[in-house]
Amino acid sequence: MGAAVMTDSKLPIDLHPEVAAALAARRPVVALESTIITHGMPHPANVATARAVESVVRAEGAVPATIAVIAGRITVGLTAERLDWLGGVGEVMKLSRADLPYAVAMGRHGSTTVAATMICAARAGIAVFATGGIGGVHRGAESSFDISADLDELARTQVTVVAAGAKAILDLPKTLEVLETRGVPVVGFGTDELPAFWSRTSGLRVPLRLDEAADVARLMRTRAALGIDGGMLVANPIPAADEIPAAELARHIGAALDAAARAGIVGKAVTPYLLARIGEATGGRSLTANIALIRNNAAVAARIAVALAATP
Numbered sequence: 001m002g003a004a005v006m007t008d009s010k011l012p013i014d015l016h017p018e019v020a021a022a023l024a025a026r027r028p029v030v031a032l033e034s035t036i037i038t039h040g041m042p043h044p045a046n047v048a049t050a051r052a053v054e055s056v057v058r059a060e061g062a063v064p065a066t067i068a069v070i071a072g073r074i075t076v077g078l079t080a081e082r083l084d085w086l087g088g089v090g091e092v093m094k095l096s097r098a099d100l101p102y103a104v105a106m107g108r109h110g111s112t113t114v115a116a117t118m119i120c121a122a123r124a125g126i127a128v129f130a131t132g133g134i135g136g137v138h139r140g141a142e143s144s145f146d147i148s149a150d151l152d153e154l155a156r157t158q159v160t161v162v163a164a165g166a167k168a169i170l171d172l173p174k175t176l177e178v179l180e181t182r183g184v185p186v187v188g189f190g191t192d193e194l195p196a197f198w199s200r201t202s203g204l205r206v207p208l209r210l211d212e213a214a215d216v217a218r219l220m221r222t223r224a225a226l227g228i229d230g231g232m233l234v235a236n237p238i239p240a241a242d243e244i245p246a247a248e249l250a251r252h253i254g255a256a257l258d259a260a261a262r263a264g265i266v267g268k269a270v271t272p273y274l275l276a277r278i279g280e281a282t283g284g285r286s287l288t289a290n291i292a293l294i295r296n297n298a299a300v301a302a303r304i305a306v307a308l309a310a311t312p
Contacts, residue, residue, distance in 0.1 A: 011123060012104050016077025019065045023125050028062035028305035030298065031076075031121035031129040031159070034111035037068075037083070038092045039272045040132070041287065047087035049291050051080075053130070053298045060302030067120045069095060072107035076124045086111070096149045114161065115153035118231065122157050127220065127308060129161050130301035132294045133197040134233065136166035136175030138270065139257060146267075147178070155182035159231040160220055162301040164238050164293040165195035165202065168246075169253050169274045172202050180207065185223075185232035187216065189300060195237040198289045199246040206235055213303035220308060236300050242292035244285055252281040 015023070022029050032053060037046045054064035065077045068086055078086065086092065086109075093103050093110035100119060103110040112120060114134050121129050135148025148170075154161065166175045176194060179186050188194065188206035196202035210216050216234055223232070237243075256277035265273045278286045 011074070012072065013074045013076060013120070013124060015124065016065070016075075016079065018063055019077035019124075022063040026309055028302065028309040029065050029126050029128075030057045030062045030301045030305050031117055031124075031126045032057070032064055032066040032298070033114060033117040033129075033131050034066055034068035034078075034086060035094055035113050036132060036294065037066075037087050038089075038111040039094050040275065041290070043088055045287065045291070047084055049294065050083055050087070052291070053294055056295050056298040057130070057302045060299050060306065062302035062305045064298075065121070065124070065126055067112050067117050069093075069100070069103045069108065069110035069112070071109065072104050074104065074120050074123070076120060076126070097153060098149065114150040114163075115148070118153045118157045118159045118161065121159050127159060128301050128305040129159050130294070130298040131161060131163050132290060132297065133165060133167040134161060134163050135271070136170040136172070137178055139169075139171045141171060141174065144266075146270075151175070151178050151182060151184070153231075154179065154184045154233060155230045157231055158224070158229065160216070160234060160301075160304065161231060162189075162234045162236055162297045162304065164197050164297060165235045166197070167271065168197040168199060168202075168249055169256070169271065169278070172196060172204055176204055179233065182230075184230060185219070187219070187232060187234050189216070189234050189236040191235070191237050195235050196246055196249075197293065198238065198244045198249055198286055200237040200240060200243050201246055210234075213300065214307040216304045217307035217311065220304075221311070234300065234304070236293075236297050238289060238293040239296055242289050244282065244289050249278070249286075252278045252286075255281065
């Protein structure tokens with residue numbers, strides 16, 4: 001798999017040489033998750049999208065660091081060969097906070113969710129992370145108690161996450177409330193309203209708004225100077241030309257949720273199942289929108305990383 005990496009002897013982390021050099025020189029680096037490669041998109045769109053997202057980060061002047069666990073090693077920055085391999089290998093764990101140490105201890109392969117990517121990015125010294133949408137409070141959580149570990153991770157790990165809000169299949173009002181309760185800054189990037197993943201609007205007002213990457217970087221530095229733990233969410237709307245109207249999506253999401261309940265789909269299997277059903281219902285438009293929003297988030301994250309690196 002082309003193991004061109006540098007190893008951190010104190011932790012089970014392998015840094016791609018380009019990532020290691022950028023971090024040592026305090027140049028901008030953007031962390032990228034790998035769940036989108038193994039669980040979020042079909043092959044070959046998964047690999048093509050991962051490559052495109054890395055290219056977007058480079059075009060904005062930052063170094064991409066796609067993160068995965070390979071044979072028990074936290075790998076920060078994938079070679080082209082490893083990225084191709086990960087996109088087609090099949091037997092890969094979907095890792096969050098609870099099972100990341102298991103995969104490392106048992107020498108397993110795993111892709112990182114938002115929570116696990118934040119943990120690995122923080123250990124590697126990467127402060128900015130781009131993803132599609134965060135996890136959150138699932139619909140019906142008042143009885144199922146199904147709440148993503150992403151929310152707690154945002155409250156405890158000092159990494160800024162750029163996302164198109166939370167995934168629209170979730171209970172967005174409850175997700176926003178939990179983030180506010182846990183003290184996580186939710187910053188609308190150029191918007192006063194929380195984006196709803198495939199849609200630009202949710203009807204929910206964001207507590208904070210910033211319009212420039214330099215201002216986000218300034219907020220990050222200020223929080224660090226004040227000794228405030230945890231990360232923050234930069235909610236970046238999907239480009240207007242690529243969105244799917246919220247009213248249309250509501251119908252598809254409702255039907256997909258009903259199908260998941262009938263099939264007994266629970267836990268980590270819910271999100272990929274719902275995404276697949278919605279993809280079918282929209283004739284593939286949701287996948288196209290997903291790719292567009294991830295690329296957009298990567299560009300904004302890279303600009304923030306560049307701004308952060310520009311000021312001591």
